[in-house]
Amino acid sequence: MKLALRKSIENQVASFTMQELTAPHFDPNWHFHPHYQLFTVEEGTGTRFIGDNIQPFEPGDTVFLGPNIPHLWRSDPAYFQTSSGLSTKGIVVYFTEDFLGNDFFKRPEMHGLQSFFTDATRGYEITGVLKSQIRERMHKLLQASGFQAILQLLSILDELAHAEECQPIASLGYVNTHKVSETERMQKVHDYVLDHFRQEIRLDEMASLAGMSPSAFCRYFKTRTNRTFSEFVSEVRIGYACKLLIEGKFTITQICYESGFNTISNFNRQFKEITTLTPAQYQKAYQ
Incomplete structure (x- = not known):
């Protein structure tokens, strides 16, 4: 398995990096890096992990992340099948806070941007009309170069x-407590849960996978994710259920079992706890 390490994104010929990503699936590794990141999904569906937040993603998902916040866009299982014919596509912009010099964003005129960067430690989801506008401008940015590219960015x-349509993603007070040396352990946990959430997941098996006792694993996981392991599994299952509800191909009872829940009552209770809506209300609200 490829190690999930702190990434370093450098561009030797420009002050910031723009990339159009096309691949069978998005990078499956839980990672973080010292760059700010603006990212939009053009094609692909799956589950998005940012800090301590878990949400399903689909085309149009657009976020802005501050440095060193762990993240992962995990494509749905079908994207990892070589015969599926599926592919993912996205546009990403990386830059450091000093990409225009050490003091550029410390000038009085940059106060608004400086405050935005500070709050971006939780990540921002871009919503509403602004989302489509930003995605269109990112397409134009791909075609720009030199001084015009800097002006557009x-x-x-x-x-x-200055927009109201930027919503914080991670919880208030979230801090990345992951060390580079520990990311492989968390990667194993993420991979196992995402591959097996439809089945029973035993705590002792997960603890063994992480090389810990069950009690030590519970403390470790809670410290680094601000949630218990069982809460994490539930959020993954509910995120998948949300995607199925949006697709509308199954009944709510079928979605309950497809998502890894054993009883409809437990599914309804946990769904409402996490989304504040019942499955039927969520489906109706989306439609």
Whole structure:
């Protein structure tokens, strides 16, 4: 398995990096890096992990992340099958806070952007009309170069900094407590849960996978994710259930069992605890 390490994204010929990503699936590794990141999904579905937040993603999902916040766009299982014919596509922009010099964003005129960068430690989900506008501007940014590229990026950042349609993603007070040396252990946990959440997941098996006793694993997981392991599993299952509800191909009872729950009552209770809606209300609200 490829190790999930702290990434370093550098561009030797420009002050920031733009990439159009096309691959059978998105990078399956839980990782973080010292760059700010603006990312939009063009094609693909799956589960998004940012800090201590878990949500399903689909085309149009657009976020802005601060440095060193762990994240992962885990494509649905079908994308890992070589014969599926599926592929993912996205546009990403990486830059450091000093990409225009050490003091550029410390100038009085940059106060709004500086505050936006500070709050981005939780990550921002871009919503509403602004989401489509930012995605369109990211397409144009791909075609720009030199001074025009810098002007366009600054204009995008300024719009985000003053918009109401940027919603925090990670919980208030979230701090990345992961060490580079520990990311492989958390990667194993993420991979196992995402591959087996439809089945019973035993705590002792997970603890053994992480090389810990069950009690030590519970403390470790809670410290680094701000949730218990059972809460994490439930959120993964509910995230998958949300995707199935949106697709509308199964009944709610079928979705309950497809998502790894054993009883409809437990499914309904946990679904409402996490989303504040019943499955039927969630489906109706989306439609």
